Amino acid sequence: MMRKSEIRDKESFSNDPRNSSSHLSDKLKNLFHFRRNRAVTVSTSYQNSSQPKSPEHSDESYMEGIANGSDSFLDQKPVLRRISSAPDSHEGMEAPSKPPVNTSNMKKAQIKTLKNPANYIFGPTEYSKRTYSGNSTKVSRVEVTPQSFEKVRLLGQGDVGKVYLVKQKSNNRLFAMKILSKAEMIKRRKVQRVLAEQEILTKSNHPFIVTLYHAFQSKDHLYLCMEYCAGGEFFRALHSLPGHILPEKSACFYAAEVTLALEYLHLMGFIYRDLKPENILLHQSGHIMLSDFDLSKPISTETHPRMLVTKHSTFSHDKPALDTNSYFSVYRTNSFVGTEEYIAPEMIRSCGHTVAVDWWTLGIFLYEILYGTTPFKGKNRHATFSNILYADVNFPEYSAAPNVSSTCKNLIRRLLIKDETKRYGSVAGASDIKEHPFFRDIQWALLRSMKPPIVPNIQEGMEAVSKTSGLPEAPDSIDHLNSQYLISSNLPAVDMHSATPIPEVENPFTGFSSVTLHHAGDE
């Protein structure tokens, strides 16, 4: 079962952003031709069922089952989901050498930054320098082993591993445990990506970003023990609604939460690069939790965000605003990653990209949750990319089209400006976006205390680590969608592999720290 077939997108594009449209169009054709042989654009995933796995499974067969994707208890309900593209991930393809970088229209400082590979390659230096402890998170040596948990059921499946709902035996707390096969990661050249994912998860501590509790490894597998998002995927919740769309006020709520999550990631020095409904999970309270950071990019920077006190955007009211953009907007990276319909023009042009790609994806996301489709989707990849590069954003105008205000359309148009230097968010990052009149009713500091429009109907016994109740209602609440996940009360315990020390010299996963994180507010 292929869930997220990954493709490697070669440096097929010229690195000249001033390509003529016919020249670029030829290149698009080549690119499309190249990819058509190697990837599907939509893959099928299956909804999970609550049926427990047979208690007879031994550790070994259980782990083999994970590696081979042979879980028998997957429900065969196909749901169309979009795949992410990434470099260095496709079997049999060479890892990218140095990505092509167009430097013709960059400032000297930018070029200097790009020429230093340490700024855009995850090298051992960056990992050896990692520090995780913050004021609200304490990191210790790992305090659990695979035997500390019992498996409850499969939650989902990625390319090189699976995510299980597990229960910690000592305290009955539920977690989502991502178990990744080392052999698969090596084969698919995903080692650096999982190290990046662990780095981001370990460093992050934000209400809208999935929380990591433990990370450890055995001889054959890596384990990421995360907060269990009992509401499941936002994508599925969206697809359970008529027309797969939300009313504008609800869309505003989710766009606001996503903006805060992106703002935080940018402040931490990460570009997310894969925003889409499939990568947003819902906490049991209904609030979003951004997940799946394996396409994200940590960028080292020596400067800090600064306060802006001057008027910096059309909608600014001279309030001091945090500039989350300038301090690392000069850092460009060049991998071709993301999901076809969400990819920003500068990424297609292979002239390097910055944090501005995340604001582009916010525009696509907002459009999609309002209209049920993305704005540049073409009949094939070539057409989609061509639209992304050249087409204007059009808003459906037929009589039954969703009712979307001109203010909202204005925000979408500004986020989807093709020139990244003019795109909304390019001056002061999230502060620009938060000031747009579309968000005028959003109380940013109180957002996490609002009752979200979609509140998952969680069955008894399914509660995750924390509970929220008595929250103020968000506008246009959509009452209690049926929970996708049910749990049976008598679940068999299935032990996992024990953690085994690995000789360092042969282990490409030494950068994967075995840690336990204690977050402020944990019992």
Ligand SMILES: Nc1ncnc2c1ncn2[C@@H]1O[C@H](COP(=O)(O)OP(=O)(O)OP(=O)(O)O)[C@@H](O)[C@H]1O
């Ligand atoms: N913390 C979580 N709580 C609940 N379900 C989760 C959690 N994390 C992941 N899942 C489920 O597991 C699925 C697979 O998660 P994963 O992080 O591997 O993402 P992916 O996008 O499917 O894989 P890949 O990393 O290969 O792109 C998700 O789509 C989701 O349904």
